[in-house]
Amino acid sequence: MSGKKIKLAVGIGSTCEGCSVAILDLNEKILDLARLADIVYWVLALDFKLSDLEKFQEKEIDISLHHGTIRTSEHVHIAHLLREKSKALIAFGSCSCFGGIPGLCNVTNREEIFRVVYQETPSTINPGAIIPQTQIRQNGHDLTLPELHNEGRALHQVVDVDYYLPGCPPAVELIEKLIPIIKNFLETGNLPPQGTVIASEKTLCDECPLERQNKMIDKIVRPHKIIPDPKRCLLEQGILCLGPATRGGCGTKCINVLMPCRGCMGPTADVSDQGAKMIGAIASILGVEKEKDLSDAEVEKIIDQIKDPLGTFYRFTLPVASINKTFHEKGVK
Numbered sequence: 001m002s003g004k005k006i007k008l009a010v011g012i013g014s015t016c017e018g019c020s021v022a023i024l025d026l027n028e029k030i031l032d033l034a035r036l037a038d039i040v041y042w043v044l045a046l047d048f049k050l051s052d053l054e055k056f057q058e059k060e061i062d063i064s065l066h067h068g069t070i071r072t073s074e075h076v077h078i079a080h081l082l083r084e085k086s087k088a089l090i091a092f093g094s095c096s097c098f099g100g101i102p103g104l105c106n107v108t109n110r111e112e113i114f115r116v117v118y119q120e121t122p123s124t125i126n127p128g129a130i131i132p133q134t135q136i137r138q139n140g141h142d143l144t145l146p147e148l149h150n151e152g153r154a155l156h157q158v159v160d161v162d163y164y165l166p167g168c169p170p171a172v173e174l175i176e177k178l179i180p181i182i183k184n185f186l187e188t189g190n191l192p193p194q195g196t197v198i199a200s201e202k203t204l205c206d207e208c209p210l211e212r213q214n215k216m217i218d219k220i221v222r223p224h225k226i227i228p229d230p231k232r233c234l235l236e237q238g239i240l241c242l243g244p245a246t247r248g249g250c251g252t253k254c255i256n257v258l259m260p261c262r263g264c265m266g267p268t269a270d271v272s273d274q275g276a277k278m279i280g281a282i283a284s285i286l287g288v289e290k291e292k293d294l295s296d297a298e299v300e301k302i303i304d305q306i307k308d309p310l311g312t313f314y315r316f317t318l319p320v321a322s323i324n325k326t327f328h329e330k331g332v333k
């Protein structure tokens, strides 16, 4: 393929477009990307239509990036198109890799969302209780519109995915790693092994510059309530930091400004459920595993200090977590 450029597409699900902006954040390195790749579909960057993507032959696109959560029938259609038309498909960003923040919708369902948003919010005036429809008639034509699904899903829960590049949004240092991958593909036709996660194999704690002293804590404090020691591990100062359960590779971005990790790189290489792993780490540092020494009231008091446990432990990964099944079994679907 030497001398040629690859065809690169960027497709989306439910997205804030932060992932697209992160690609633009390559700054002058985007010129390296432009030397290697022709952008053949990317709605944020140029005036592409879905019909442009639909026209490609099977596997005609070399590499596609996908960002956003799969939330509607149109997102499913785009995911299948990208899979069919691309030689390699990369889940790009936490929404695509794990379901991301929009995946927190799985604690509720479409009916509840429509009821609250279109009928119950204080500013809503909707006497006919009208909710979004999928079949409408406009200018004499019958139209089918995208349907909101009950569930938010990661890309691999809908189609086969070749590679994962996590982060919310992915760090520029990780996006830059795509450039040699594309260059090697152009020169040799080879791509990394399927399933490769373009990030670190270590945990965030392994890459963290702050000092750990293996100290236990007796309470959890919210980040805005203390001025932390800038040299010591935040978790050992009582601030909930998801470093032990989170994959490294982001450059410890939040820690560098003394903010705790929220877990956007997703689970570490050796665990699948990031939240469960973190709950175990918290229990250990709080001494809850020795709870026979603590009274029920004491254990409860410790756990009660964690505000919004679901949003804390599964902020980016609820759709791929074991607990997601519990919501389904309870009929939240």
Ligand code: SF4
Pocket: 014, 015, 016, 017, 018, 019, 067, 068, 092, 093, 094, 095, 096, 100, 101, 167, 168, 169, 170
């Ligand atoms: S991963 Fe983060 S930046 Fe990317 S689309 Fe999702 S919310 Fe936005």
Ligand code: SF4
Pocket: 204, 205, 206, 208, 209, 210, 212, 232, 233, 234, 235, 236, 241, 242, 243, 244, 255, 261
């Ligand atoms: S818990 Fe957080 S602050 Fe502590 S070492 Fe791990 S990443 Fe660093």
Ligand code: SF4
Pocket: 167, 168, 204, 246, 247, 250, 251, 252, 253, 254, 255, 260, 261, 262, 263, 264, 265, 266
């Ligand atoms: S420190 Fe944690 S939340 Fe912050 S960018 Fe890195 S993985 Fe994401």
